[in-house]
Amino acid sequence: MSRQTLHEGWVLRAVPGPQVPPEVAGRAVPATVPGEVHTDLLAAGLIPDPYLDDNENGLHWIGRTDWVYETTFDWRRGGDERVDLVCAGLDTVATVTLNGTEVGRTQNQHRGYRFPAGPLLRRGANTLTVRFGSAYRYAEAHRDRLGDRPNAYPEPFHFIRKTACNFGWDWGPTVVTAGIWQEIGLHAWSTARLATVRPLVTVEDGVGRVDLHVEVERAGDDPLTVRATVAGVAVEVAVPAGERHAVATVTVRDPALWWPVGYGDQPLHDLDVTLCAADGRALDGWSRRIGFRSVRLDTAPDAHxxxxxxxxxxxxxxxxxxxxIPDDAFPNRVTRARLAERFAQAVGANVNLLRVWGGGRYESEDFYELADELGLLVQQDFLFACAAYPEEEPFRTEVEAEAREQVTRLASHPSLVLWTGNNENIWGWHDWDWQEPLAGRTWGRGYYLELLPAIVAELDPTRPYWPGSPWSGSEDVYPNDPAHGTTHIWDVWNTDDYTKYREYVPRFVAEFGYQAPPAYATLRRALSDEPLAHDSPGMAHHQKAADGDRKLQRGLDAHLPAAADFDDWHYLTQLNQARAIQLGVEHFRSHRPVCMGTIVWQLNDCWPVTSWAAVDGDGRRKPLWYALRRAYADRLLTVQPRDGGLALVAVNETREAWRAPATVTRLTLTGEPRAKTSVDLDVPAYSSVVLALPAELVRPDEARRELLVAEAGETAERALWFFATDREVEWPAAELSATVEPAGGGQRVRVTARTVLRDLTIFPDRLDPAAQVDRALVTLLPGESATFTVHAESPLDPASLTARPVLRCVNDLTR
Known part of the structure; x- marks a missing residue:
């Protein structure tokens, strides 16, 4: 057995057409494989960067062009009985030709293909050609054949099995890609090979069990043997002559359990599988790391x-x-190192689950291996989002093939805990005026409620399946009912103030979010606008949400002082995003265990854009990230409205009881105490406690000049409650002193408040695009100090580091 990658020597050509620019027509462009057309054209200097300014608009011709990839490679025939051309991922509508003879066609980005190639290979030089047809032409042809179906955007993404958000989204660019986006190569083999290996791992009563389902492809009918080892235990099972399937069961007593981050360790065990011939020769091998853990989804009815x-x-x-979401529109740019950085940001914000959204792609082995190592749970959507999807051929066959491949591929990963049928499509059918234009045509129901659950039940019964996000558990219940199953809350962003989150007590919030622009350094890299303004041309192009700026302004008008310039607007919109999500998360967590989960929209971006992300398209943390870190802390202290008054809520997501003295004080903005109470917290593991506050604390003498400060233990962060919005509060002009000194390869900034300082934040990327700060959104009372540690490539100017627009707080707008 041998494998030969075919990643070298590729060139790319545009098939002639009137839309192809003269500088590209007829050119042989060096191509990177794996890769995409856009990145090859960019590397050759033939197109501008689609992420900068409004360059995207001039590049839509790429998705309407046919492209040809071609390479020449040497081949030396060995003694193998079979040689296959293996294409792990082709994007999307491809015709594959070897030495002038067609070997196969593809029409699905989300699955791999294997084509017999042996008879066509020549000794010496061989030519491999992959022609990609326009994704638009393919999708529009099927739309016209089957009849259009509603979707959220005026693009035909639901008529092709391809990354939907390539066609643009309310946070993403329209860059309709084509290319050999995953590995391609030759696989030579004899007798038999491992076609699929599917380990189903369970734990019950201290016994770990791996049911190893193996499928073989044969070149003959000889008897075979499958050997498997894991955690020091080895088994062997025969595959009789002519048989293609076998199940080997490995039992491990008292295995070390794999836990989500924050709940325990993540021990992983090597699982090695070998396929052997009758004479004992190893024919093929397969290895993964697995973890022993059980997962169950409780959806039982109760009083709520x-x-x-x-x-x-x-x-x-x-x-x-x-x-x-996909971390880049061009997947070849998403390296393991980049994923590791993003995952570290997730763990740093106390996140324990990533939901892989259904408009993107099934994520990579790197993604899942990192999740396994870090203990990040993963919810993987099947790839359907925000549209009515046709169930006619060829789509049903393609959907079944991709689902079977992906469920099998990901079965080994302990981090994967939930399969979800789609994003918002069942909800869309109910609420988005789809039913009349559909006029009885298929829309995806058969996928979500019949085909996909059957595939998961057959291939991966160890994990739960949920038909949609949102979904209430039954077709008899409205799909976005907060009292049942999962809920998406989007009225807050679209029409209502973020305080409306408090009107919901959902069982599980799978999406909710609030927008803000990216970091200043990200904007300055991506936009050439002079001057930069919230509505300058580049900013407007990088705001993809419908009425996005108007919605941002509505939020500012409800809560914060008026912005005098772009610097104010930038700070305040980022602050309002952080405030909105922190309020929502703390409210939902305060209702544990009625509510048992929140999934914020969204962690990441795929390009520089104003969006709901906590980490922007250049990988910079927005203030929202710091707010998430606090709101998602293992131990949360928060003040919440309850029954017409206020309550102190303590939430404990650790294995140990949380016992600590706590105080709640009503203070003036100048730090003068008006009322105080003390309590002893005793919060059992994995639970919450609600303590009603006495009337003298919740009834201020002067609402615009007072706040509550709650503190628990010696190291816990504060919980604050203001009786009025920032727009109404009588803020004093900000007064502070600041010192800057070197500290461990960075600089330590110590700020001492002479007046109250609300949501003090340092934005060091304004001085050095690589600079980062360890904390943000700090509120100080008069006389208090806070220390910020800034890391940059070289020391930053102390005077600039401690002045506007780098150092900001709400009440520095009082001028």
Whole structure:
């Protein structure tokens, strides 16, 4: 057996057409494989960067052009009986030709292909050609054949099995890609090979069990043997002559359990599988790392509706999640190192689950291996989003093939805990005026409620499946009912103030979000606008949400002082995003265990854009990231409205009881105490406690000049409650002193407040695009100090570091 990668020597050509620019027509462009047309044209200097300014608009011709990739490679025939051309991922509508003879066609980016190639190979030089047809032409032809169906955007993404958000989204560019986006190569083999290996891992009563389902492809009918080892235990099972399937069961007693981050360790065990011939020769091998853990989804009815609670190893887990979109529109740029950086940001914000959203792609082995290592739970959507999808051929066959491949591929990963049928499509059918234009045509129901659950039940019965996000558990219940299953809350962003989050007590919030622009350094890299303004041409192009700026302004008008310039607007919109999500998360967590999960929209961006992300398209943390870190802390102290008054709520997501003295003080903005109470917190593991506050604390003498400060223990962060919005509060002009000194390769900034300082934040990227700060959104009372540590490539100017627009707080707008 041998494998030969075919990643070298590729060139790319545009098939002639009137839309192809003269500088590209007829050119042979060096191509990177794996890669995409856009990145090859960019590397050759033939197109501008689609992420900068409005360059995207001039590049739509790429998605309407046919492209030809071609390479020449040497081949030396060995003694193998079979040689296959293996294409792990082609994007999307491809015709594959070897030495002038067609070997196969593809029409699905989300699956791999294997074509017999042996008879066509020549000794010496061989030519491999892959022609990609326009994704637009393919999708529009099927749309016209089957009849259009509603979707959220005026693009035909639901008529092709391809990354939907390539066609643009309310946070993403329209860059309709084509290319050999995953590995391609030759696989020579004899007798038999491992076609699929599917380990199903369970734990019950201290016994770990791996049911190893193996499918072989044969070149003959000889008897075979499958050998498997894991955690020091080895088994062997025969595959009789002519048989193609076998199941080997490995039992491991008292295995070390794999836990989500924050709940325990993540021990992983090498699982090695070898396929052997009758004479004992090894024919093929397969290896992965697995973890022993159980997962269960509790959806039982109760007094509040019906639950949606994930249990891992028997422990109910409050999901502190974020939604994940493709980290770049061009997948070849998403390296393992880049994923590791993003995952570290997730863990740093106390996130324990990533939901891989259904408009993107099935994520890579790197993605899942990193999740396994870090203990990040993963919810993987099947790839359907925000549209009515046709169920006619060729789509049903393609959907079944991709689902079978992806469920099998990902079965080994302990981090994967939930399959979801789609994003918002069942909700869309109910609420988005789809039914009349559909006029009885298919829209995807058969996928979500019949085909996909059957595939998961057959191939991966160890994990739960949920038909949609949102979904209430039954077709008899409105799909976005907060009392049942999962809920998406989007009225807050679209029409209502973010305080409306407090009107919901959902069982599980799978999406909710609030926008803000990216970091200043990200904007300055991506936009040439002079001057930069919230509505300057580049800013407007990088705001993809409908009425996005108007919605941002509505939020500012409800809460914050008026912005005098772009610097104010930038700070305040980022602050308002952080405030909105922190309020929502703390409210939902305060209702544990009725609510058992929140998945914020969204962790990341795929390009520089104003969006709902906590980490922008250049990988910089927005203030929202710091707010998430606090709101998702293992131990949360928060003040919440309850029954016409206020309550102190303590939430404990650790294995140990939380016992600490706590105080709640009503203060003036000048730091003068007006009332105070003390309590002893005793919060059991994985639970919350609600303590009503006495009337003298919740009834201020002067609402515009007072606040509550709650503190627990010696190291806990504060919980604050203001009786009025910042727009109404009588803020004093900000007065502070600041010192800057070197500290461990960075600089330590110590700020001492002479007046109250509300949501003090340092933005060092304004001085050095690589600079970062360790904390943000700090509120100080008069006389208090806070220390910020800034890391940059070289020391930053102390005077600039401690002045506007780098150092900001709400009340520095009082001028």
């Amino acid at each position: 509706g019906s639950a949606f609670t994930l249990h891992v190893n028997g422990v109910p887990v409050f999901v502190r999640g974020v939604n994940w």
